[in-house]
Amino acid sequence: MSEVVLKVAGVSKRFGGLQALSDVGITITKGRVYGLIGPNGAGKTTFFNVITGLYTPDSGSFELGGAPYKPTAVHEVAKAGIARTFQNIRLFAEMTALENVMVGRHVRSQSGLVGAVFRTGSFKAEEKAIAERAQELLDYVGIGKYAEFKARTLSYGDQRRLEIARALATDPKLIALDEPAAGMNATEKVVLRELIDRIRNDGRTILLIEHDVKLVMGLCDRVTVLDYGKQIAEGTPGDVQKNEKVIEAYLGAGHKAH
Numbered sequence: 001m002s003e004v005v006l007k008v009a010g011v012s013k014r015f016g017g018l019q020a021l022s023d024v025g026i027t028i029t030k031g032r033v034y035g036l037i038g039p040n041g042a043g044k045t046t047f048f049n050v051i052t053g054l055y056t057p058d059s060g061s062f063e064l065g066g067a068p069y070k071p072t073a074v075h076e077v078a079k080a081g082i083a084r085t086f087q088n089i090r091l092f093a094e095m096t097a098l099e100n101v102m103v104g105r106h107v108r109s110q111s112g113l114v115g116a117v118f119r120t121g122s123f124k125a126e127e128k129a130i131a132e133r134a135q136e137l138l139d140y141v142g143i144g145k146y147a148e149f150k151a152r153t154l155s156y157g158d159q160r161r162l163e164i165a166r167a168l169a170t171d172p173k174l175i176a177l178d179e180p181a182a183g184m185n186a187t188e189k190v191v192l193r194e195l196i197d198r199i200r201n202d203g204r205t206i207l208l209i210e211h212d213v214k215l216v217m218g219l220c221d222r223v224t225v226l227d228y229g230k231q232i233a234e235g236t237p238g239d240v241q242k243n244e245k246v247i248e249a250y251l252g253a254g255h256k257a258h
Protein backbone atom coordinates (compact mmCIF):
# COMPACT_ATOMS: atom_id res chain seq x y z
CA MET A 1 0.00 0.00 0.00
CA SER A 2 1.35 3.42 -0.89
CA GLU A 3 1.47 5.94 1.90
CA VAL A 4 -1.24 8.61 1.64
CA VAL A 5 0.12 12.13 2.19
CA LEU A 6 -2.97 14.24 1.58
CA LYS A 7 -6.55 13.12 1.71
CA VAL A 8 -9.21 15.74 1.14
CA ALA A 9 -12.88 14.88 0.76
CA GLY A 10 -16.18 16.65 0.23
CA VAL A 11 -14.88 20.20 -0.17
CA SER A 12 -17.53 22.76 -1.05
CA LYS A 13 -17.20 26.51 -1.17
CA ARG A 14 -19.76 29.11 -2.13
CA PHE A 15 -19.17 32.81 -2.82
CA GLY A 16 -22.57 34.48 -2.61
CA GLY A 17 -24.58 32.97 -5.44
CA LEU A 18 -21.62 31.17 -6.99
CA GLN A 19 -20.85 27.55 -6.12
CA ALA A 20 -17.08 27.70 -6.64
CA LEU A 21 -16.48 24.13 -5.42
CA SER A 22 -18.95 21.24 -5.10
CA ASP A 23 -17.92 18.13 -3.20
CA VAL A 24 -14.32 18.00 -4.43
CA GLY A 25 -11.91 15.39 -3.08
CA ILE A 26 -8.40 14.16 -3.87
CA THR A 27 -5.99 11.61 -2.44
CA ILE A 28 -2.27 12.03 -3.05
CA THR A 29 0.25 9.31 -2.28
CA LYS A 30 3.87 9.86 -1.30
CA GLY A 31 6.38 10.61 -4.02
CA ARG A 32 3.76 11.49 -6.62
CA VAL A 33 2.95 14.58 -8.65
CA TYR A 34 -0.78 15.29 -8.67
CA GLY A 35 -2.20 17.76 -11.17
CA LEU A 36 -5.24 19.97 -10.91
CA ILE A 37 -6.44 21.28 -14.25
CA GLY A 38 -9.53 22.91 -15.70
CA PRO A 39 -10.64 25.98 -17.63
CA ASN A 40 -10.39 29.50 -16.22
CA GLY A 41 -12.71 29.97 -13.26
CA ALA A 42 -13.08 26.19 -12.71
CA GLY A 43 -12.17 26.50 -9.02
CA LYS A 44 -8.52 25.39 -8.97
CA THR A 45 -7.17 28.35 -7.03
CA THR A 46 -10.15 28.27 -4.68
CA PHE A 47 -9.35 24.62 -3.91
CA PHE A 48 -5.70 25.52 -3.26
CA ASN A 49 -6.77 28.40 -1.06
CA VAL A 50 -9.02 26.10 0.94
CA ILE A 51 -6.42 23.42 1.58
CA THR A 52 -3.77 26.02 2.49
CA GLY A 53 -5.98 27.89 4.95
CA LEU A 54 -6.68 31.08 2.98
CA TYR A 55 -10.39 30.35 2.47
CA THR A 56 -12.67 28.66 4.97
CA PRO A 57 -14.64 25.92 3.22
CA ASP A 58 -18.37 25.35 3.77
CA SER A 59 -17.63 21.65 4.17
CA GLY A 60 -14.77 19.20 3.82
CA SER A 61 -12.49 16.81 5.69
CA PHE A 62 -8.71 17.03 5.61
CA GLU A 63 -5.91 14.62 6.49
CA LEU A 64 -2.20 15.22 6.13
CA GLY A 65 0.30 12.42 6.73
CA GLY A 66 -2.43 10.28 8.29
CA ALA A 67 -3.53 12.89 10.84
CA PRO A 68 -6.52 15.23 10.55
CA TYR A 69 -5.66 18.87 10.05
CA LYS A 70 -7.85 21.92 10.03
CA PRO A 71 -6.90 24.38 7.31
CA THR A 72 -8.16 27.39 9.24
CA ALA A 73 -5.00 29.52 9.21
CA VAL A 74 -2.09 29.78 6.81
CA HIS A 75 0.64 29.42 9.47
CA GLU A 76 -1.06 26.37 10.96
CA VAL A 77 -1.12 24.74 7.53
CA ALA A 78 2.59 25.54 7.06
CA LYS A 79 3.34 23.98 10.44
CA ALA A 80 1.24 20.93 9.59
CA GLY A 81 3.48 20.46 6.55
CA ILE A 82 2.06 22.06 3.39
CA ALA A 83 4.20 24.65 1.61
CA ARG A 84 2.93 26.53 -1.40
CA THR A 85 3.94 28.91 -4.13
CA PHE A 86 1.63 31.49 -5.67
CA GLN A 87 0.37 32.24 -9.14
CA ASN A 88 1.65 35.80 -8.68
CA ILE A 89 5.12 35.41 -7.26
CA ARG A 90 5.33 36.48 -3.62
CA LEU A 91 8.94 36.98 -2.66
CA PHE A 92 10.57 39.56 -0.42
CA ALA A 93 11.76 41.68 -3.34
CA GLU A 94 14.41 43.66 -1.45
CA MET A 95 15.87 40.67 0.36
CA THR A 96 18.54 38.46 -1.15
CA ALA A 97 17.70 35.08 -2.64
CA LEU A 98 19.47 33.43 0.34
CA GLU A 99 17.46 35.47 2.86
CA ASN A 100 14.21 34.58 1.14
CA VAL A 101 14.96 30.89 1.60
CA MET A 102 16.12 31.44 5.18
CA VAL A 103 12.73 32.95 5.99
CA GLY A 104 11.11 29.71 4.83
CA ARG A 105 13.46 27.68 6.99
CA HIS A 106 12.61 29.68 10.13
CA VAL A 107 9.23 27.91 10.27
CA ARG A 108 11.19 24.93 11.55
CA SER A 109 13.73 26.80 13.77
CA GLN A 110 13.96 26.25 17.52
CA SER A 111 15.52 29.34 19.14
CA GLY A 112 12.52 31.62 18.64
CA LEU A 113 12.19 35.33 19.27
CA VAL A 114 14.14 35.47 22.55
CA GLY A 115 17.13 33.82 20.91
CA ALA A 116 16.90 36.18 17.95
CA VAL A 117 16.74 39.33 20.12
CA PHE A 118 19.61 38.37 22.43
CA ARG A 119 21.59 36.58 19.73
CA THR A 120 22.34 33.67 22.02
CA GLY A 121 24.99 31.09 21.12
CA SER A 122 22.38 28.57 20.11
CA PHE A 123 20.67 31.20 17.96
CA LYS A 124 23.91 31.98 16.10
CA ALA A 125 24.66 28.30 15.53
CA GLU A 126 21.15 27.72 14.27
CA GLU A 127 21.33 30.79 12.01
CA LYS A 128 24.53 29.44 10.44
CA ALA A 129 22.94 26.05 9.87
CA ILE A 130 19.88 27.72 8.33
CA ALA A 131 22.08 29.77 5.97
CA GLU A 132 23.97 26.64 4.91
CA ARG A 133 20.77 24.73 4.25
CA ALA A 134 19.36 27.71 2.32
CA GLN A 135 22.45 27.75 0.11
CA GLU A 136 22.08 24.01 -0.52
CA LEU A 137 18.48 24.55 -1.60
CA LEU A 138 19.45 27.38 -3.95
CA ASP A 139 22.05 25.06 -5.48
CA TYR A 140 19.43 22.31 -5.70
CA VAL A 141 17.00 24.45 -7.72
CA GLY A 142 19.89 25.71 -9.87
CA ILE A 143 20.27 29.33 -8.73
CA GLY A 144 23.04 28.96 -6.13
CA LYS A 145 25.21 31.58 -7.81
CA TYR A 146 22.54 34.23 -7.22
CA ALA A 147 22.43 33.75 -3.43
CA GLU A 148 23.45 37.33 -2.69
CA PHE A 149 21.31 38.93 -5.41
CA LYS A 150 18.15 40.76 -4.41
CA ALA A 151 15.12 38.69 -5.33
CA ARG A 152 13.70 41.41 -7.57
CA THR A 153 16.80 41.35 -9.81
CA LEU A 154 16.38 37.68 -10.74
CA SER A 155 14.77 36.65 -14.02
CA TYR A 156 11.16 35.53 -13.92
CA GLY A 157 12.02 31.86 -14.23
CA ASP A 158 14.64 32.15 -11.49
CA GLN A 159 12.16 33.91 -9.17
CA ARG A 160 9.81 30.96 -9.62
CA ARG A 161 12.64 28.59 -8.76
CA LEU A 162 13.46 30.70 -5.72
CA GLU A 163 9.85 30.35 -4.57
CA ILE A 164 10.21 26.58 -4.88
CA ALA A 165 13.46 26.64 -2.86
CA ARG A 166 11.71 28.67 -0.16
CA ALA A 167 8.82 26.20 -0.09
CA LEU A 168 11.26 23.26 0.19
CA ALA A 169 13.00 25.03 3.09
CA THR A 170 10.05 24.30 5.36
CA ASP A 171 10.68 20.57 4.78
CA PRO A 172 7.04 20.06 3.80
CA LYS A 173 5.08 16.84 3.57
CA LEU A 174 3.38 18.33 0.52
CA ILE A 175 4.48 21.10 -1.80
CA ALA A 176 1.69 22.90 -3.62
CA LEU A 177 2.70 24.75 -6.79
CA ASP A 178 0.24 27.26 -8.23
CA GLU A 179 0.92 27.59 -11.96
CA PRO A 180 4.69 27.25 -11.73
CA ALA A 181 5.15 27.51 -15.51
CA ALA A 182 3.03 30.64 -15.96
CA GLY A 183 4.87 33.20 -18.06
CA MET A 184 7.84 30.91 -18.71
CA ASN A 185 9.32 30.42 -22.14
CA ALA A 186 9.81 26.94 -23.65
CA THR A 187 13.39 26.58 -22.38
CA GLU A 188 12.45 27.62 -18.85
CA LYS A 189 9.59 25.11 -18.92
CA VAL A 190 11.96 22.27 -19.76
CA VAL A 191 14.19 23.24 -16.84
CA LEU A 192 11.16 23.50 -14.56
CA ARG A 193 9.93 20.09 -15.58
CA GLU A 194 13.34 18.59 -14.80
CA LEU A 195 13.31 20.29 -11.41
CA ILE A 196 9.84 19.02 -10.48
CA ASP A 197 10.86 15.55 -11.64
CA ARG A 198 13.93 15.69 -9.43
CA ILE A 199 11.92 16.88 -6.43
CA ARG A 200 9.58 13.92 -6.89
CA ASN A 201 12.43 11.46 -7.38
CA ASP A 202 13.86 12.68 -4.08
CA GLY A 203 10.67 11.41 -2.42
CA ARG A 204 8.66 14.61 -2.16
CA THR A 205 4.96 14.87 -2.90
CA ILE A 206 3.64 17.61 -5.15
CA LEU A 207 0.25 19.11 -5.94
CA LEU A 208 0.25 21.24 -9.04
CA ILE A 209 -2.14 23.66 -10.71
CA GLU A 210 -1.06 24.19 -14.26
CA HIS A 211 -2.53 25.50 -17.49
CA ASP A 212 0.11 23.97 -19.71
CA VAL A 213 -1.62 20.69 -20.58
CA LYS A 214 1.48 19.21 -22.16
CA LEU A 215 3.47 19.82 -19.00
CA VAL A 216 0.72 18.37 -16.79
CA MET A 217 0.22 15.29 -18.90
CA GLY A 218 3.95 14.64 -19.18
CA LEU A 219 4.71 15.17 -15.51
CA CYS A 220 1.75 14.14 -13.36
CA ASP A 221 1.04 10.67 -12.01
CA ARG A 222 -2.63 11.51 -11.50
CA VAL A 223 -4.85 14.37 -12.53
CA THR A 224 -8.17 15.85 -11.41
CA VAL A 225 -10.15 17.97 -13.84
CA LEU A 226 -12.42 20.66 -12.45
CA ASP A 227 -15.15 22.41 -14.40
CA TYR A 228 -17.51 24.95 -12.82
CA GLY A 229 -16.40 23.74 -9.38
CA LYS A 230 -17.20 20.10 -10.10
CA GLN A 231 -14.73 17.26 -10.44
CA ILE A 232 -15.50 15.91 -13.90
CA ALA A 233 -12.63 13.42 -14.10
CA GLU A 234 -9.89 11.85 -11.99
CA GLY A 235 -7.22 9.39 -13.00
CA THR A 236 -3.96 8.93 -14.83
CA PRO A 237 -3.17 11.45 -17.58
CA GLY A 238 -3.92 8.73 -20.14
CA ASP A 239 -7.41 8.08 -18.70
CA VAL A 240 -8.24 11.74 -18.33
CA GLN A 241 -7.26 12.61 -21.87
CA LYS A 242 -9.71 10.01 -23.20
CA ASN A 243 -12.59 11.20 -21.02
CA GLU A 244 -15.40 12.67 -23.15
CA LYS A 245 -16.41 15.27 -20.55
CA VAL A 246 -12.84 16.50 -20.34
CA ILE A 247 -12.44 16.72 -24.09
CA GLU A 248 -15.66 18.70 -24.27
CA ALA A 249 -14.96 21.03 -21.34
CA TYR A 250 -11.30 21.65 -21.77
CA LEU A 251 -9.03 19.71 -24.02
CA GLY A 252 -11.25 20.11 -27.05
CA ALA A 253 -10.97 23.88 -27.08
CA GLY A 254 -7.71 23.93 -29.01
CA HIS A 255 -5.87 22.27 -26.15
CA LYS A 256 -5.26 18.87 -27.76
CA ALA A 257 -2.90 17.01 -25.47
CA HIS A 258 0.15 15.26 -26.84
Ligand SMILES: Nc1ncnc2c1ncn2[C@@H]1O[C@H](COP(=O)(O)OP(=O)(O)OP(=O)(O)O)[C@@H](O)[C@H]1O
Binding pocket: 015, 018, 020, 038, 039, 040, 041, 042, 043, 044, 045, 046, 047
Ligand atom coordinates in the same frame (compact mmCIF):
# COMPACT_ATOMS: atom_id res chain seq x y z
N1 LIG B 1 -12.77 35.64 -3.10
C1 LIG B 1 -13.69 35.42 -4.02
N2 LIG B 1 -14.89 36.03 -3.97
C2 LIG B 1 -15.83 35.79 -4.91
N3 LIG B 1 -15.69 34.94 -5.94
C3 LIG B 1 -14.51 34.30 -6.04
C4 LIG B 1 -13.46 34.49 -5.09
N4 LIG B 1 -12.42 33.70 -5.45
C5 LIG B 1 -12.80 33.06 -6.56
N5 LIG B 1 -14.06 33.41 -6.91
C6 LIG B 1 -14.83 32.88 -8.05
O1 LIG B 1 -14.83 31.46 -7.95
C7 LIG B 1 -14.72 30.86 -9.25
C8 LIG B 1 -13.51 29.98 -9.28
O2 LIG B 1 -12.34 30.79 -9.31
P1 LIG B 1 -10.86 30.22 -9.21
O3 LIG B 1 -9.93 31.39 -9.14
O4 LIG B 1 -10.77 29.23 -8.12
O5 LIG B 1 -10.71 29.49 -10.60
P2 LIG B 1 -9.41 28.92 -11.30
O6 LIG B 1 -9.78 27.57 -11.80
O7 LIG B 1 -8.26 29.00 -10.38
O8 LIG B 1 -9.21 29.91 -12.50
P3 LIG B 1 -7.88 30.45 -13.22
O9 LIG B 1 -7.41 29.33 -14.04
O10 LIG B 1 -8.39 31.58 -14.02
O11 LIG B 1 -6.91 30.86 -12.15
C9 LIG B 1 -14.64 32.01 -10.24
O12 LIG B 1 -15.93 32.21 -10.80
C10 LIG B 1 -14.19 33.19 -9.40
O13 LIG B 1 -14.68 34.41 -9.92
